[in-house]
Amino acid sequence: MLNISNNKKSLLNSLDRYKSVRDLSNRPHYKILNKIIISVSVIAVIALFLPWTQNISGIGSVTTLKPNQRPQSIQSVISGRIEKWYVQEGDFVKKGDTILFISEIKEDYMDPNLVNNTKNQVAAKKQSLASYGSKVSTLSSQIQFIENEKKLKLEQAKNKIKQTALKIKSDSIDLEAVKTQLKIATTQYNRAIQLNKEGLKPLTDVEDKRLKLQDVEAKIITQENKFLTSKNEYTNTKVEINRIAAEYAEKTSKAQSDQFTAMSNQFDTEAQVSKLENQYANYSIRNGMYYIKAVQSGYINRALQAGIGETIKEGTPIVTIMPDKYDIAVETYVSPVDLPLIRKGEKIRVWFDGWPTIVFSGWPDMSYGTFGGRIVAIENFISENGKFRVLIAPDPTEAKWPKQLSVGSGAQTIALLNTVPVWFEIWRTLNGFPPNYYKTASKSNSSAKEKK
Secondary structure, eight states, rough: OOOOOOHHHHHHHHOTTSSHHHHHOHHHHHHHHHHHHHHHHHHHHHHHHHHEEEEEEEEEEESSSSSSSSSSEOSSOOEEEEEEEEEOTTEEOTTTOOOEEEEEOOGGGGGGGHHHHHHHHHHHHHHHHHHHHHHHHHHHHHHHHHHHHHHHHHHHEEEEEHHHHHHHHHHHHEEEEEEHHHHHHHHHHHHHHHHHHHHOOOOOHHHHHHHHHHHHHHHHHHHHHHHHHHHHHHHHHHHHHHHHHHHHHHHHHHHHHHHHHHHHHHHHHHHHHHHHHHHHHHHHHHHHHTTEOOOEEEEEEEEHHHHHHSEETTTOEEEEEESSSSEEEEEEEGGGGGGOOOOOOOOEEEEETSOOOOOOOGGGGGBOOOEEEEEEOOOOOOOOOSSSSEEEEOOOOOOOOOTTTTTEEEEEEEEEEEEEEEEHHHHHHHOOOOOTTTHHHHHHHHHHHHHH
8 A cells, every 4th residue: 555565466466377267267168157147147136126926825625615515424313223224435315315223222212102102191191180170160169159158148147137136126125115014013003002001992903903013023024034035146146157257268268278289289280291291292303313314415425333233322423424515615724923914805826736736926927727716704713723714715706616626625825915026025034024014004104194
């Protein structure tokens, strides 16, 4: 830098002074290699500015769009022993076709006449119920008759009280009349004695007046006795009313007690009838469960139970059936970091195992053998594999999916997102940013500006 030395710097740094270098630079393929390196570098730089479609890839399998169209297992509702098979694997069955027949193994249901016997029990209990109903009605009529008789008896006793009261009044009047006669007879007798002393009346008149006085005295005793008898009859009639009320109250209570007992037996019998009818219905339904039938039309995939005489429990899967009509779909899984970028209705590219494909994830237009789909459902809860399940249906605006697809075969998916330069995608991948990260932010900013 101070130019103190006389040696040239270019001479010191030059490699031409070496013979090997001079020989290498004179070779023709050296220049070709340089051109290739320069061309590749230029192409690589240009490729960095090519458009690249961001995407989210996933691996899944073919399934059906509706749950009732997916393969299912047919189970036995009751326990039993396999007696006869009516189908084999690969057979097509219609809804309601018999698959196999099982026999009973529980001792409570082994009676071949169980349903008829239960039906007879129901009929007998119903007759018993009707008898109790008639008894209750009869006792109600009996209680009504007792009440009517009680009213008549009380009315009769009340009339008798009135008669006795009138008789007491009549006897009291007669007693007063006899007392008046006694006073008159006593006066006449005293007057006759006085006149006899004075010599104005004979002794015979005095004796007549004495007899008449004795007559009246005897009559007043009889009348007093009659009056007291009437009063006793009046008291006895009142006592009779209380006795009648107590007697018929006892009869009514007894009849009501019998009625309540009959009603209790009626309700108990009614409960037994309901229980027997329930058992009869259960036994009738159970008889129809010995023949296990197809719940929908489809193909028998696999027999999970085999042989004759094998015992199965309730709820045991017997065969698997695949419905004959179904709407195809694909279920795939995405990572939690990519879940916010997935929305219902977005387009998806799908390719299936076994179908020839050439896939360029960043250039979907250059891909071959992929099919279009749309997201119809996104699972809100994470699956066991640590990802979220996404259900994809065929896109009606694009080519139809192959008819030869089988449920359960493998499939791979690509969710198409924003188109960015290749250099941006490389930079995003190296930094670990999610796809479409900055686009989402710009949209939110622009929407905020519009609101302002």
